[in-house]
Amino acid sequence: MNFQKRIAGSGLLATFLLSTTAMADVGARDVWESWRGYLGGFGYDISASEKTDGNTLSINDLTLGMSIPDEDGTVTVEMGSLQFVENGDGTVAIVMPNQMPMRILADVEGETVDAVVTISHTGFSTIVSGTPEEMTYTYNASELGVALTSLVADGEPMPEGMVVNAIMSGVMGRSKMAVGETITTQQKMSVDTLTYVVQAEDPEGGGTVDIKGSMSGLEMDADAVVPTGDYGEDPAAMFAAGFDIAGSYALKGSDLAFMLTEDGAQTNATITTGASNMAIKMNDMAMAYSGTLADIQLNAMGPDIPLPIDVAMGEFGYGFEVPLKADEQPQDFAANLTLADLAVSEMIWGMVDPGQVLPHDPATMIIDIVGKATVFTDIMTLDENSDEVPGELNAMSLKDLQLHIAGASLTGMGDFTFDNSDMESFDGLPRPEGALDLNIKGVNGLMDKLVQMGLLPEDQVMGARMMLSMFSVPGAGEDELTSRIEVNEQGHVLANGQRLK
Template sequence: MNFGKRVAGSSLLASFLLSTTALADVGPRDVWESWRGYLSGFGYDVSAQEKTDGNTLNVNDLTLGMQIPDEDGTVSIDMGDIQFVDNGDGTVDVVMPSQMPMHVVVDADGENVDATVTLTHKDMTTVVSGTPEDMTYDYNASELTFDLTKLVVDGEELPGLVVNAIMQGVLGQSKMLTGDTMETQQQMSVDSIAYVVQAADPDGGGEVDLKGNMTGLKADAQMVLPLGDYTEDPAALFQAGFDIAGSYAIQGSDVDLSFEEDGAPGKAKVTTGAGDMAFEMNETVMAYGGAVSDIQINATGPDIPLPIDVSFGELGYGFEMPMKASQDQQDFSLGLVLGDLAVSEMIWSMFDPGQVLPHDPATLVIDLAGKATILKDIITLDEDSDEVPGELNALTLNDLQVHIAGASLTGMGDFVFDNSDMVSFDGFPRPEGALDLNIVGINGLMDKLVSMGLLPEEQVMGARMMLSMFSIPGEGDDELNSTIVVNEQGHVLANGQRLK
């Protein structure tokens, strides 16, 4: 099953199960037929018993089935009974029982998984409005609970398995517009999510108990999905206009994990402050990025010699890359932030018992941007191929920061690349540009490492000689500057002195 199918199927099912306004006229059969048509378009075989009773369309024994060509298997989902109720004002209520077991069977690659997931809700309402071609689902619930009530793998039920999630204060809206493609827009907020995973090794080798919470979740997503079966040709799905983008944000989270392995216990706790994530994927671009603040990690275990106590002020990440071939140069970027990384004094005491080094938090920042010429559509590449799908044209180091143990390295640079010259730099396109670096406190750090016995004196002497070749003294105490230039002849110069 390809990526687009998975995203589309899960997104639509979530919309249907948690999906309500008042615009024009839709009837119960309009809503049900739209479900059937959408699901059939995703490759599901839809089976159900239909019966109209007054203003209500009862859909009983709803079952979805799908083939998995890549794995020579099948997926079957039994969703039970659903009612579509005509409100008489152009809107339709979607009514599900307060407890709705969903039976899922996956048979692929000689393995069989049989699971039952029960959806339980309190005060849940779902109202559909609009027109048959342009429907809006507004939904809310004071509480939604998902329970994995049974899991059987190859005929054996896993004992002691508990998997559930409880969502409090659910509010959302989904819009679905159909034509040559299906377009969806979704927004949802959840006051809190609490989840539990408990499992035990059937052979008695260990057990796991995980509990977690998230608060203040807000999410939105937009998708354009071409109708039809693209299971055999995922590239065609993108070429036909598949486009998905979305984001989410949370106010905070925490996870508690305890485990036992061969009789030895362990535990871990992770807490975070606010975080967010955004993504985009279509025929032309793939992008992903996010950030989390105030991360605290504490862990102990049988293979950990002393308790881990680590914190981050910020963890950020992101990338953007072009996907479609073009003769024009296209932008790409990559970024990473590890801000204010701090470890406990117990960890410091392992290698700095005399407190010779400053124990200030460490920081790493890398911000890269560039341009590349994509020679072949990325989505069509064979994952096992060694083929290079493009050429590097330009690379800019917008920001480099390394701060650790009282020393720092900062830098910026800008290079262009000549892909017609693959000789000057041994198979790599010849760069042209400059890199500016500033180093503070490096000599003091090396002196301290020598006094602690962590670095041999002769190695430090070699490092200082190397630094003298590439740098010149700066204005401050223990400060070095370096400008590395690669000119159009392929010569490498450090502060005006030719090295290559």
């Protein structure tokens, strides 16, 4: 956790390199000292030579170093030079060279890495305003680039001709930062386009890889509170000290093309998406993560793929929220998954349904669950080797259940509460009480078609129909069944009023 936290700090340094208010009042040294406090809060040792000439503070030979005790290693980042220029109106401009090489040296458990990453820019501007206690970075650039220009791993140089780079165009952003016992940041950023390339060749002639991709219309928003200090031995203390992050991003579209050549054979794949978004939240109270991808198209073909893959999906969505802090009162949790309008090509359908017996409509699966649970012990301090039960389930609701495939469908919803004082009625599980309502359409017709195709034997279908008759009753329409599964306060299980347990 400590290593990851420090690496996160070095990643956020890019915000400062890229990152005015009329009532601003900061000087060049204020900004530099804020940087030192920020990076020191993430555990970096900082060395540099300083020179002041008029309104300009020049920082040369900037080097960041940190040790990784758990991994018996060190990491050093040589940043080169940059300048802090006072504008005369209480604001400071950060000036960096058009080409700024960053050398990264790592030695972890005897494995060494020596890499140079070059940051380049066109039309770059970063203005710092505010006060020494709270600074705002306003930045923009026509183009920003990051490229891996050299790499030596365990004495072996990167393959000749290897290319790894990313370029952002139309960059605009604003970042507010305060450094004290915690590092507090508020960031907003937009990027018109992001393109990236990874190209490499096996030095022994075994093959090549070529990856190219792009994203458009990126919008990012993130707030964070990170306590300063070393929490490597006690990550839970970092949460108790105020660790809190919340962020989101959205984009209008993306595409990725992948080509792998191996032993003279070529594998190709492309993925495109429409509008997408992601959100994350984490603090000592709860953790939540969610996202959606729309209009997904996947195509792939190669020697190890028996036939070309052509898959489309209208939406892929996911999310969860779980409580982390102990409380005597029940707390909310949730989970959901959406696979909407999943369609495959007729070539793939032809393998399983050459006679076109089944409807080839897109398939959909949706599951949406919410509930309440009581947490006995803070999850962040929970001993992973402990047999202690960290909490209990109090209630759960199936808000939405949908499954549509090959002309058949299953939908449902239900609500249950759980009696944790009764662990006997259901063999060590808390006794539920509530009901689940289901609606099933087209299932008999689907089973008939599967028998016709020879995919299901008739005797198995007979058994399935007998089982359905035990749990369901005819619905309002043709080939429609409904089922209401209830558990009462005595622990009895009923299907459509008929007791099963």
